[in-house]
Amino acid sequence: MLGYEFYVDPSRCIGCQSCVNACGECGTHRGVSLIHLDFFDREWTTASTPMVCMHCENPTCAQACPADAIKKGEDGVVRSALKPRCIACSNCVLACPFGVPKVQIEMELMMKCDMCYDRTSVGLRPMCATVCPSQALMYVTPAEAARLRRDTPVNTFRFGNQEVKTKVFVYLPQGEDALAVEADVVNDLWRSTE
Amino acid sequence: MAKPPLPVEDLVRSYGPTLKYTPPGGWTQSARHAGDRLVKTHCCFCGQQCGIQLRVRENEVIGFEPWDEFPFNRGMLCPKGVKRYLQGSHPDRLLDPLLRTDTGFRKASWDEALAMTAQRLREIQDRHGRDSVAVLGGASLISEKSYLLGKFARLALGTRHIDYNGRLCMVSAGTGYKLALGVDRNPNPWSDIPEAQVVIVAGSNVAECFPITTDYLWRMRDNGGKLIVVDPRRTPICRNADLYLPVKPGMDTALFAGILHVVLKEGLEDRAFIENHTTGFEAVEQYVKEWDPRRTAEATGVPPEAIEKAARWFGKAERAMALHARGVEHHSHGVENVLAIVNLCLATGNIGRPGAGPNMITGQGNGQGGREHGQKCDQLPGQRHIDDPAARKYVAGVWGVEPDSLPSAGYTAMEILEAIHRGEIKGLLSICFNPLVSLPDAGYIREALNKLEFFGIIDFFLSETAHHADVVLAGSLQEEEEGVVCSGEGRVIKINKAVDPPGNAWADSRIIVDLAKRLGAGDRFRFASTREIFDEMCVASKGGTADYSGITWERLEKEMGLFWPVPSENHPGTPRLFEDRHFKHPDGKAHFLVAEVKPGGDPLDSSFPLHLTTGRVVSQFLSGTQTRRIGPLVDQYPEPRAEIHPELAARHGIANGELMTVTTRRASMTLPALVVRTIRPDTVFIPYHWPGRKSVNGLTHRTLDPRSKIPEFKSSACRIGKAAVPDGMNSSGQLNVLGGG
Numbered sequence: 001m002l003g004y005e006f007y008v009d010p011s012r013c014i015g016c017q018s019c020v021n022a023c024g025e026c027g028t029h030r031g032v033s034l035i036h037l038d039f040f041d042r043e044w045t046t047a048s049t050p051m052v053c054m055h056c057e058n059p060t061c062a063q064a065c066p067a068d069a070i071k072k073g074e075d076g077v078v079r080s081a082l083k084p085r086c087i088a089c090s091n092c093v094l095a096c097p098f099g100v101p102k103v104q105i106e107m108e109l110m111m112k113c114d115m116c117y118d119r120t121s122v123g124l125r126p127m128c129a130t131v132c133p134s135q136a137l138m139y140v141t142p143a144e145a146a147r148l149r150r151d152t153p154v155n156t157f158r159f160g161n162q163e164v165k166t167k168v169f170v171y172l173p174q175g176e177d178a179l180a181v182e183a184d185v186v187n188d189l190w191r192s193t194e
Numbered sequence: 195m196a197k198p199p200l201p202v203e204d205l206v207r208s209y210g211p212t213l214k215y216t217p218p219g220g221w222t223q224s225a226r227h228a229g230d231r232l233v234k235t236h237c238c239f240c241g242q243q244c245g246i247q248l249r250v251r252e253n254e255v256i257g258f259e260p261w262d263e264f265p266f267n268r269g270m271l272c273p274k275g276v277k278r279y280l281q282g283s284h285p286d287r288l289l290d291p292l293l294r295t296d297t298g299f300r301k302a303s304w305d306e307a308l309a310m311t312a313q314r315l316r317e318i319q320d321r322h323g324r325d326s327v328a329v330l331g332g333a334s335l336i337s338e339k340s341y342l343l344g345k346f347a348r349l350a351l352g353t354r355h356i357d358y359n360g361r362l363c364m365v366s367a368g369t370g371y372k373l374a375l376g377v378d379r380n381p382n383p384w385s386d387i388p389e390a391q392v393v394i395v396a397g398s399n400v401a402e403c404f405p406i407t408t409d410y411l412w413r414m415r416d417n418g419g420k421l422i423v424v425d426p427r428r429t430p431i432c433r434n435a436d437l438y439l440p441v442k443p444g445m446d447t448a449l450f451a452g453i454l455h456v457v458l459k460e461g462l463e464d465r466a467f468i469e470n471h472t473t474g475f476e477a478v479e480q481y482v483k484e485w486d487p488r489r490t491a492e493a494t495g496v497p498p499e500a501i502e503k504a505a506r507w508f509g510k511a512e513r514a515m516a517l518h519a520r521g522v523e524h525h526s527h528g529v530e531n532v533l534a535i536v537n538l539c540l541a542t543g544n545i546g547r548p549g550a551g552p553n554m555i556t557g558q559g560n561g562q563g564g565r566e567h568g569q570k571c572d573q574l575p576g577q578r579h580i581d582d583p584a585a586r587k588y589v590a591g592v593w594g595v596e597p598d599s600l601p602s603a604g605y606t607a608m609e610i611l612e613a614i615h616r617g618e619i620k621g622l623l624s625i626c627f628n629p630l631v632s633l634p635d636a637g638y639i640r641e642a643l644n645k646l647e648f649f650g651i652i653d654f655f656l657s658e659t660a661h662h663a664d665v666v667l668a669g670s671l672q673e674e675e676e677g678v679v680c681s682g683e684g685r686v687i688k689i690n691k692a693v694d695p696p697g698n699a700w701a702d703s704r705i706i707v708d709l710a711k712r713l714g715a716g717d718r719f720r721f722a723s724t725r726e727i728f729d730e731m732c733v734a735s736k737g738g739t740a741d742y743s744g745i746t747w748e749r750l751e752k753e754m755g756l757f758w759p760v761p762s763e764n765h766p767g768t769p770r771l772f773e774d775r776h777f778k779h780p781d782g783k784a785h786f787l788v789a790e791v792k793p794g795g796d797p798l799d800s801s802f803p804l805h806l807t808t809g810r811v812v813s814q815f816l817s818g819t820q821t822r823r824i825g826p827l828v829d830q831y832p833e834p835r836a837e838i839h840p841e842l843a844a845r846h847g848i849a850n851g852e853l854m855t856v857t858t859r860r861a862s863m864t865l866p867a868l869v870v871r872t873i874r875p876d877t878v879f880i881p882y883h884w885p886g887r888k889s890v891n892g893l894t895h896r897t898l899d900p901r902s903k904i905p906e907f908k909s910s911a912c913r914i915g916k917a918a919v920p921d922g923m924n925s926s927g928q929l930n931v932l933g934g935g
Contacts, residue, residue, distance in 0.1 A: 012412050014401035014430040016812045021276040021826055025257060031221030043840065043850065044871055046401075046430040118225075130260045131271040133405035134412060150416055 001120045003141050006129060007153055008052065009171035012136035015039060015048030019128035019137060026127045027118040029080070034102060034113050035128055050137055052128065053078060053100045053113035054157075055167035061112075064095035069110070076167045077117055081110040097159045097181075115168075145169075152176055196646040198661040199298050202886060208298070209656035210286030211818075215825035218254045218283045227251060232259055233692040234751075236679065237275040238334065238672035239815045241556030242267065242406045243681035244275050248673060248692045255282035255673060255692055265754055266384060266683065272405035273813050273827060280824045281671060282693065286655050288668035289697025299656075299666065304700065304708075311623070311665050312712035314648040315351065318621040325601075327648075328355035328610045328619045332626025333363060333557075333564035335702070336677030336689050338727040340560065341575060341734070342706050342719075343625065344568030349593060349718050350710040354601035355619060357571040359627045359816075361607035363520065364561050365902040366528030367554035373529070374536045374785050375771075376778025377739050378565065378577060379684045381551040382515065383757065383769040388413040389549030391511040394422045394504070396446060396535060397521020397908070401430035402812035404519070404555050404682075422504050424449065425521060426807060427837070427879055428872040437503055440874055443805040443909040445494040446522040448791045450534035452490025453505045454541055455482045462509025464543030471775045474786035478537050481788045493791070495874065509542055513549035520557060520809070524908040526795040526897045534789035545784070546772035556682030558816070559672070563680030566740040566758075567731055572603035575731060576738020585738070592734045593718060606903035608633060608896065615642040623709075625652040625669065625702060630659040631817035631885045634894035634905045635860055652705055657819045658885040668699040675701045677724045678750060680758065684769075686745055687755040703727060736761075739778060794909045795897025796859065802911035804842070805877045806858060808890050809908075814883040822883065831881075834888050835868040838914065839875040843867060846916050853917040856880065858893040858910050864917045878912055 017037060024033040036051035059078045062070040069085035070092060072078045081092070081101075088108040092101045101112040116126035124130075129139035138145070145153060153169035156178040172179060198205060217223075232247040245264025249257040258279050260269035291307035292299040302310075315327050329347040331340055340358070347356035368378035375381070387393060387410035400407045408431060411421055420436040423429075426443050441449050457463055458479060468475050487498035494501075508514045516539055522531040536552045544550040556562050567575040568589075575592075578585035580603050590597040605613055611629060613619040615638065633639050643649065643662040651663040654671050673692040680686045695701055703724050710719040721727050725747065736743035744760035756767035777784045798805065813830035815821045822828060836856055838848070848854045850869040855862050856878055865880070865888070873879055880890040897906045 011434060012408075014405065014408055014433075016272055016401065016405050016430075017830055018271060018273045018276055018405070021273040021830075022271070025225070025276065027225035030225055031216065042868070042870060045433070046428065046872055047433050048430075125260075125262070125269070127260075130262070130269040131276055133267075133270045133272050134401070134408040135270070148413075148416065 001123060001125070004120070004139055005142055005145070006052065006115060006126065006168045007138040007140070007145055007171065008050065008168060009136050009138070009149070009151065010049035011171070012134040013048045013050055014134050015046060016133060018131045018133055019050050022127040022131045026116050028114060028116070029111055032104065032111060034111055036100065050128070051098060051100065052137065052168060053115070054098050055115060057165040057167070060095045060097060060164070061092035061101055064091040066091060073117070075117070077115045079114050080112055083109055086110055097157070097162065097164060150174065154178055157181070196649040196662040196664060197644045199294050199296060202661065204298070205656065205661050211822045212285050213825035213828055214280045214284050214823060217256045217279065218251070219256060225257065233690050234261055235673065235690040235692065236687055237271070237559070238278055238820070239274045239559055240404060241558055241561040241682035242404055243559060243679060243687060244271055244406055246271060246275055248279060250692050253693045253696070255279045266681065266685070267406045270406050270409060273830065274815055274821060277824050277826050281820050282673065283696070284655070284823055286823055287696060287699070288654055288656060288666060289699055291668055291698070292666040294664050304698070307665050307667060308705070308708055308712055311650040311667070312709055314664070315621050315623065315650070316713065318647055319351070322620055324352040325354055325604070326619055327351055327353050327621035327623070328605070328613070329353065330607060330610065330622065330624040330627045330629070331356065331358040331564070331569045333358055333360035333561045334559045334672065335564060335626050336672070336675060336679055336724070337560060337563040337567055338677040338724040338731060339675070339702050339706070340564045340569040341567040341731040342703055342721070342727055344573070344575070345593065345718070346706050346710050348601055349595065350713040350715040352601060354604035355571065355610055355613070356569065356604060357607040357610060358564060358569045359607060359632060360558060360561055360565050360570070361903060362632055362905060363557040364554065364565060366523035366525070366899055366904045367518070367532050368565060369902040370529045370532030370536060371554070373787055374533060374540070377771065379562065379740070379758070379771065380553045380682065381545055381771045382553050383683050383685070384410055386549050386551070386770070387411065387515060388417055390414055390419050390513050390515045391549070392420045392422065392507045392514040394424060394508065394516040395431060396424040396516060396518040397523070398517060398519035398555050399425070399427070399429040399431070399521070399809055400555070403557070403810050405812060407555065420507055422507065426805070426874045426877045437500060437507070439496045439500055439504060442495040442874065443807045443877055444525050444527070444794045446531040447527060447534045447789050448485060448490055448493040449496055449501070450538055451482045451485035451789065451791065452487055452494070452501045453508065454478070454538050455485045455490070456487060456502050456505030457509040457538070457541060458482065460506065460509065462506070463541045467543035468541060471777070472540055472784045472786055473781065475541070477788050478786045481790070508538065513547065514539070514542060514544045515550060516552045517555055518552070519555040521908060524904060524906060526899050526906045527792040528899045528904050529901045530789040530792060533787050537786055537789060540784050540786060546770070546775055548770070554682070560679035562682055562684060563678065563686065566680065567735060571606050576735035577740040578738045588737065589734055592730065595718070608898055608903060608905055611639055611642045614646060617645065620647040622646055622648070623650045624659070628657040628659045628817035628819050631889060631891065632882070634891055634907060635896045636889050636892040637861060638896065652702055653819070654699065655819055655823065657817065667705050668697070669702040669705060670695045670699060675703060675724055677728060678747070681755070684757045685755040686742065686750060686758055688747055688750040795906050796895040796910045798911045802859060802913050804912050804914065806856060806893060806910040806912035807877055807879050807908050808882045808894065809879065810883065811881045814881070816883065818883040833865070834880050834884055834890060835866045836914070837868045837870055837873050837879040839873050840869050840871060841875045842914070843869045846914055848916050853919060855915050855917040856893060856912050857914070858895070858912045860895065861892045863887060863890065863893060878914060882907070
């Protein structure tokens with residue numbers, strides 16, 4: 001849908017899993033839910049956050065793909081892997097800084113959120129952002145977003161030394177211009193497997 | 195004796211719950227076909243009544259499409275709404291009438307099943323009087339069906355005992371609003387919420403029970419408003435609360451007395467409004483004098499500073515709303531709790547304006563409409579009282595009978611079950627109600643059902659209660675009949691038919707009309723369609739409080755619903771009540787009524803030192819007859835867990851996920867613990883959607899509010915202990931029950 005953008009506001013999420021249930025109703029991957037919903041630490045909090053594909057300008061998943069199976073369309077939407085090319089090696093799964101792609105073992109195929117291009121191409125909003133009862137997931141024009149929300153939408157992310165620009169926006173407190181994850185991801189990865 | 199003919203495991207094997215995951219035709223079919231129909235209608239579940247489009251292929255609901263244009267939810271849906279379509283074409287669906295035999299149930303013809311139902315009910319009435327049979331209805335039925343059921347009970351059966359499962363839901367709120375404001379409807383449309391500067395949400399797990407309301411509250415905060423949450427649990431809506439008041443279960447009256455105390459002490463009340471538009475203020479003012487913040491804090495567990503802050507925010511706001519739900523209403527003093535909230539709004543002049551007012555959050559799909567047109571034990575259509583001579587005369591005229599032939603007020607739902615238990619009521623016809631799961635003290639309810647001489651039930655799945663039935667009349671789902679409901683906002687909306695009932699199942703209205711004919715009242719039930727029922731209902735409501743006489747089905751579709759009263763065809767409806775400061779009492783005033791702090795009906799003591807409170811989870815609905823058959827919703831929260839605070843868990847050596855036993859004065863149950871810091875350390879929470887050994891309603895008690903007759907689900911005295919792995923469970927604590935159990 002021309003002029004519409006996708007916004008994620010984790011602070012609005014109520015963990016209801018509407019998006020998880022609705023994702024599998026999308027026509028391009030019927031019966032397979034690709035959105036992520038994380039509950040941080042249920043002992044301490046009910047807080048949760050949804051994670052859609054951020055649709056990077058320069059997708060790390062595509063860079064890491066040895067089979068050249070991951071393509072970005074002119075609309076800026078990064079598609080699931082091409083079935084004839086994907087070797088289900090999971091490089092993209094490991095490489096994505098947001099942890100988005102999933103390998104469907106039985107299909108030997110990486111699938112991920114494609115921002116419901118079957119819907120947006122015919123003037124319908126993505127399924128998750130349509131149903132989301134708290135509008136933690138929102139698909140509107142930037143002007144509408146500015147009218148509705150006080151917080152700041154950002155689409156620049158820093159993971160250590162890697163800077164990623166994305167099509168999807170995430171809301172941060174007013175005045176923030178980027179989300180920086182300062183932890184050394186690679187070392188943390190080793191630590192967690194020790 | 196209406197005892198189940200087989201062990202429950204055998205009935206479950208034949209009739210479910212079976213978990214359904216895939217739409218008709220499976221996932222490999224394309225999502226959209228050229229010949230598909232999209233039927234604009236509303237979700238079958240809660241009182242939010244979200245607009246949804248059901249996708250229909252041939253005579254099957256195969257999916258859905260969000261309905262962006264419906265103004266209440268603008269396409270938004272909770273997971274129940276997303277997956278509701280899976281209840282269609284379900285393997286558990288009852289496709290024929292069933293009769294109980296010694297070895298189970300057998301299929302029967304409609305003629306046999308209906309003849310037997312009419313004959314057995316009449317025989318009991320001939321032997322024991324007409325009030326020896328009762329009718330139970332439900333608040334998920336479209337208004338046409340609930341109107342029809344009320345008329346059926348009074349005219350075809352001639353019994354005074356008809357009530358409905360809204361008795362477990364909205365009656366404390368309705369009673370409180372009628373007493374204070376003279377009408378049982380929300381004062382404000384939901385579009386007012388984002389306009390408020392302060393909103394108190396009291397006793398409502400909005401994020402799980404009314405998810406769409408979350409967006410309204412978040413928008414209120416985007417506009418600079420403040421959110422105050424009153425609850426023993428920090429539910430997900432608390433993540434953006436500006437103030438959280440961790441009230442002890444049942445102490446809401448004291449808390450709101452304390453808040454009003456501070457408002458009055460600091461001069462934040464609206465004197466002009468109080469003097470011009472209310473009565474009874476002085477007595478309330480006098481009563482709350484003793485509820486200073488210190489005393490209130492001791493009684494409620496809420497810190498005094500938090501009480502003062504809430505009072506100042508609410509009192510200083512130009513526009514403040516107080517939303518409440520079952521957390522304050524499910525008490526033996528539920529009406530008091532509601533009145534205490536209404537008193538606060540009246541004292542601060544917060545009513546009859548945009549963004550200002552007390553509002554109840556209606557629980558069931560037609561929770562509002564189902565309590566307007568005569569399904570309640572003391573009510574005639576149009577929200578009239580059955581003992582009002584003028585109402586009797588008018589409605590009797592519409593029905594073509596003598597006013598004296600109408601029965602007087604009967605028993606409420608829980609009282610009907612108690613009358614069955616003591617043998618006073620011997621026959622029962624029930625629709626849209628699963629009392630074995632949803633009423634308190636399930637062991638007692640089971641004993642009552644077993645005592646029935648005849649039990650007929652209309653349902654689309656074989657609910658746990660239906661296990662006890664002599665006759666099961668295979669009825670219809672919401673999407674199989676056309677009609678109206680009234681949403682929690684007070685907005686009457688159109689339910690459209692998507693498909694015909696499958697197999698030999700019949701539309702509910704057809705079953706009731708046919709039974710009326712067999713009972714000899716056919717001339718009063720000449721309805722060929724639900725539209726004819728609607729038309730008569732509108733006439734019957736005319737001049738009543740809930741006046742539908744200006745509503746047509748066509749207007750509802752064109753105008754996206756209409757807020758009642760709609761007294762004429764060119765009337766625009768009434769989204770906001772009391773804008774003229776005229777309240778619905780004969781004196782035109784709002785009435786302050788003293789809300790007295792009272793103890794609960796199952797008091798804590800040294801043997802039972804903890805509060806047990808119950809509620810819902812987002813993926814299940816009420817007794818689960820529908821949602822326990824929908825696979826993805828069951829997977830999301832497969833079985834009950836007991837939420838307890840780590841301090842309490844540590845005292846009993848219970849780790850997260852371990853089995854624990856919860857015991858009340860009636861029964862005990864064993865279930866896994868969910869150890870969380872989001873609940874008061876003196877409170878145990880268990881959701882209530884499951885039957886049998888998973889049913890927390892085996893533990894709850896039967897104390898009723900004396901005015902609303904709502905059971906006290908929200909506080910039972912309990913104790914807990916670490917459990918050994920009992921028989922019938924596997925080592926991970928899963929109960930060995932088939933399917934969705």
